[in-house]
Every structure is written in structure tokens, then in C-alpha cells.
Amino acid sequence: MTLELRNVTRQVGGQIHIRDLSLTLEHGTLNVLLGPTLSGKTTLMRLMAGLDQPTTGRVFWDGADVTGVPVRKRSVAMVYQQFINYPTLSVYENIASPMRVAGQPKEEIDRRVREVAELLKLTPLLQRTPLELSGGQQQRTALARALAKRAGLLLLDEPLANLDYKLREELRQELPRIFAATGGILVYATTEPLEALLLGGSTATLAEGRVTQFGRTIDVYRRPNSLETARIFSDPPINTLAVQKSAGLFSSAAGHLKLPASGSWASLPDGAYVVGFRPDHLYLAKPGPDAIAISGKVAIAEITGSESFVHVDFAGERWVALAHGVHDLPIGQPVPLYLDPNRFLLFNASGALAAAPGARAAA
Known part of the structure; x- marks a missing residue:
């Protein structure tokens, strides 16, 4: 199972958001997209998911061209920094919703919901609705729904930004372990070099819609191939x-x-x-x-x-x-x-x- 973007460009109006980008992500890998705001991280994730189509270039999933395949027909889950939940459903039903749509057995749905709820400290909140939750609790609910789905491609766009420090640290440590157990491909976008180092895996550094380097996170940090990459992967500069x-x-x-x-x-x-x-x-x-x-x-x-x-x-x-x-x-x-x-x-x-x-x- 691989995700390949081949010579992909995304242009909106006269502005190029992604420019002639090629990237291959392998099954069972954790991949970080690291770059400043407006470097193209969210646009790239939307192309990976099928939410947007490339202006030029192709997207392949496990060797098959899925460039025109809509997101609902792909095995994809995505969580944004600005979370989305169903306001009339309980936390339990929010987490369970994609599995119910997929026709998963009731016992399996219950097991997965309670497993991720325990991890994200949502167990006492399962019967509440999102409107009864704090912003951080709502973000955890959206993250739990994506994790429970066990999609082949999980896209996390700065998902921990609204959480308190202690929970962020715990989840940074737990996410690689959780996803390693479920397989698939994890893509995690961040502006923070320290977060990329804590997550490990592989990192693609982005600048102005281009991948400047891609490799093992520690290797990109220790041996940036350019001054541009070194600047992206350093905070303070x-x-x-x-x-x-x-x-x-x-x-x-x-x-x-x-x-x-x-x-x-x-x-x-x-x-x-x-x-x-x-x-x-x-x-x-x-x-x-x-x-x-x-x-x-x-x-x-x-x-x-x-x-x-x-x-x-x-x-x-x-x-x-x-x-x-x-x-x-x-x-x-x-x-x-x-x-x-x-x-x-x-x-x-x-x-x-x-x-x-x-x-x-x-x-």
C-alpha cells in the first residue's frame, strides 16, 4: 500500500499553491509535513485525500490512479486544527459514525470507540454532545473519530494545537504507537520543528508549495540538504x-x-x-x-x-x-x-x- 503524488501542481486563479511536487509514502509509515504557515501543507493534504484535484500531475494509491476519485470513495480520515463534529450526536456517536456508515459490527464499533475514548480521556464524556464540551474536548472527539475509523490514509493537520500542554505531550508519544498497530499511512502537518522530532518517522520540509527534502526525520534535521531546509527545521531560526x-x-x-x-x-x-x-x-x-x-x-x-x-x-x-x-x-x-x-x-x-x-x- 503506497500513496504517490507524481509531478503534482495545484493552481487556484493565478496563484500556485503546490508546484511540480513528487512524493511517495509507504504503508505503515508516519510522515510529517513540516513548514511555515502558507507553505502548502494543508493544500497538499487535501490533494492526498481527494478533496481537491491537481491542476496537473497524478495521484496514485497502491499503484492505481485515483486522481479523479472523490474522497468518499477512498479510505481516508482527516482532522483539521479547526475541528468538525456532528453537533446533535453524542461524543460516542460522533466517534462511531464512520464505522456505522461502513457497516461495521456493533461489538467492533463499541470496542474501538471505547479504546480511543480511553486514550484521549473522553470516557466520562461519551454521552455528552459537542456543545457541552470545551474546545479541547471537541478537538479530541474529532481526533478519536479519525483514529477509530482505521482508514488506510490518516491526515492530521496540526491536530493538537488546541489541546493543553500535558495532553499534547502524551498524544505525541502515543500517536506513533497507535498508528503502528493499525497500519496504513499517517501524515501529520505541523509548523513546529520540535514536534517533528518528537514524532520521529519521516519528514518532508515544505517551502512555497515545494518539498525541499524528504527522509528520516532525524536525518533531515542533522543533514539538511540546503540552507532553506535548515531554516525550516530550526526554531528559533x-x-x-x-x-x-x-x-x-x-x-x-x-x-x-x-x-x-x-x-x-x-x-x-x-x-x-x-x-x-x-x-x-x-x-x-x-x-x-x-x-x-x-x-x-x-x-x-x-x-x-x-x-x-x-x-x-x-x-x-x-x-x-x-x-x-x-x-x-x-x-x-x-x-x-x-x-x-x-x-x-x-x-x-x-x-x-x-x-x-x-x-x-x-x-
């Missing part, structure tokens, strides 16, 4: 610095930073590059013997409790350091910073990955 390689050194434009082009980096051709490093790789304390010391100025410090986001200015660049603990630093105060070249991502002038930690030579 990845820190960057333009450098020039010449005479065995990488130097910033103003000469404030010089890095030795040693080891596998020595074989890279001279020219323009961009160094990228995530906020958790910009340190306020020296992390190891290879760390390079520089000095910046505090722009703002955001304390979240166990961590602090320290925004710093360095040579005309604004960077963010993610530091453990509370760092209440005054604006404008000089602050020592440390860079670890072993953590750097290096991109060439066209934005393609040239070197990454653990495999620094470019292909």
Missing part, C-alpha cells in the same frame, strides 16, 4: 554567517571571525559559503577544546524557566543562543560567546549543503 574560503581559511566579510579550513574542509574549493549553526550550538560557556571564543552584545534575553533565549549582536548579525538555566542579562552588555566548528553546517553560494557535522566533505 538557525544562525548564519557569510564567509569566504581562501588560503586555507574561512573569513567573515568584516574579518571579525576566521576559521581554519582543516581536515575534510581543506578539499572544498575556494569561494563564498554560509556557516550555519543552531541556537543550541551557540554557547555562553566554553563547550570543549575546539571552541572558538568571540564577543557579542546582548540584544534581549528571554527566560522560559529552565532555558533562556539570549539574542546577541555580533558584527552586524543577530544570533540567538539557547542556554540552559536562567540568564538575566542587561541589554547592551558584552557577553562571551563560543562556537564549535564541529557543530557547523556549511552551505555553498547556491545554498546547497557543502559540509555537515560528522561528514564535512561536500559531495
Whole structure:
């Protein structure tokens, strides 16, 4: 069982929402669509479901062309961030409704309803109607209905956004396990890189209706194929610095930073590059013997409790350091910073990955 989108484009009026996109998802896999708002995640899911038709290109399900097949004739369940429930039905009947339409046995329907209700903490609410529920409880009801259906393709469009933190964390851990037991293909859309990492599976990063990279989530995170992908898969945004390689050194434009082009980096051709490093790789304390010391100025410090986001200015660049603990630093105060070249991502002038930690030579 596979879902394949082959050279799919979706155009509405004069605006292209999805552009020449090809993607294949395999049976039994969890797949994350990661991208900012308006990157094309919802449009892509609607194409997968059959709610919208591609302007050009084809959609295949298990080898069969289903491009023109309506959603009601496909084995699909979908949950949006803006949930939909039947207002006159109880929570129990909302969850059971797709199984009743499919003619499932009464005992099987009851078993599945109670199973997902227990998981989503809906058991005490089964006899209530949606109008008697909070927004989060209504979202859980919509999610329970989709899970209980056990469709071959389950599409979740930012489904946990309206839930409280504790329940979100529990469901992020439980969803992969639940879906692994039922099989099929799970597609989960999110704007949050951390959520993609927590879910695991595979991730497709999206920008302006294009898939910039698709692969195992941890591989896409550790080895983004472009600066564009690295920016999508970093929150706060990845820190960057333009450098020039010449005479065995990488130097910033103003000469404030010089890095030795040693080891596998020595074989890279001279020219323009961009160094990228995530906020958790910009340190306020020296992390190891290879760390390079520089000095910046505090722009703002955001304390979240166990961590602090320290925004710093360095040579005309604004960077963010993610530091453990509370760092209440005054604006404008000089602050020592440390860079670890072993953590750097290096991109060439066209934005393609040239070197990454653990495999620094470019292909």
C-alpha cells in the first residue's frame, strides 16, 4: 500500500499553491509535513485525500490512479486544527459514525470507540454532545473519530494545537504507537520543528508549495540538504554567517571571525559559503577544546524557566543562543560567546549543503 503524488501542481486563479511536487509514502509509515504557515501543507493534504484535484500531475494509491476519485470513495480520515463534529450526536456517536456508515459490527464499533475514548480521556464524556464540551474536548472527539475509523490514509493537520500542554505531550508519544498497530499511512502537518522530532518517522520540509527534502526525520534535521531546509527545521531560526574560503581559511566579510579550513574542509574549493549553526550550538560557556571564543552584545534575553533565549549582536548579525538555566542579562552588555566548528553546517553560494557535522566533505 503506497500513496504517490507524481509531478503534482495545484493552481487556484493565478496563484500556485503546490508546484511540480513528487512524493511517495509507504504503508505503515508516519510522515510529517513540516513548514511555515502558507507553505502548502494543508493544500497538499487535501490533494492526498481527494478533496481537491491537481491542476496537473497524478495521484496514485497502491499503484492505481485515483486522481479523479472523490474522497468518499477512498479510505481516508482527516482532522483539521479547526475541528468538525456532528453537533446533535453524542461524543460516542460522533466517534462511531464512520464505522456505522461502513457497516461495521456493533461489538467492533463499541470496542474501538471505547479504546480511543480511553486514550484521549473522553470516557466520562461519551454521552455528552459537542456543545457541552470545551474546545479541547471537541478537538479530541474529532481526533478519536479519525483514529477509530482505521482508514488506510490518516491526515492530521496540526491536530493538537488546541489541546493543553500535558495532553499534547502524551498524544505525541502515543500517536506513533497507535498508528503502528493499525497500519496504513499517517501524515501529520505541523509548523513546529520540535514536534517533528518528537514524532520521529519521516519528514518532508515544505517551502512555497515545494518539498525541499524528504527522509528520516532525524536525518533531515542533522543533514539538511540546503540552507532553506535548515531554516525550516530550526526554531528559533538557525544562525548564519557569510564567509569566504581562501588560503586555507574561512573569513567573515568584516574579518571579525576566521576559521581554519582543516581536515575534510581543506578539499572544498575556494569561494563564498554560509556557516550555519543552531541556537543550541551557540554557547555562553566554553563547550570543549575546539571552541572558538568571540564577543557579542546582548540584544534581549528571554527566560522560559529552565532555558533562556539570549539574542546577541555580533558584527552586524543577530544570533540567538539557547542556554540552559536562567540568564538575566542587561541589554547592551558584552557577553562571551563560543562556537564549535564541529557543530557547523556549511552551505555553498547556491545554498546547497557543502559540509555537515560528522561528514564535512561536500559531495
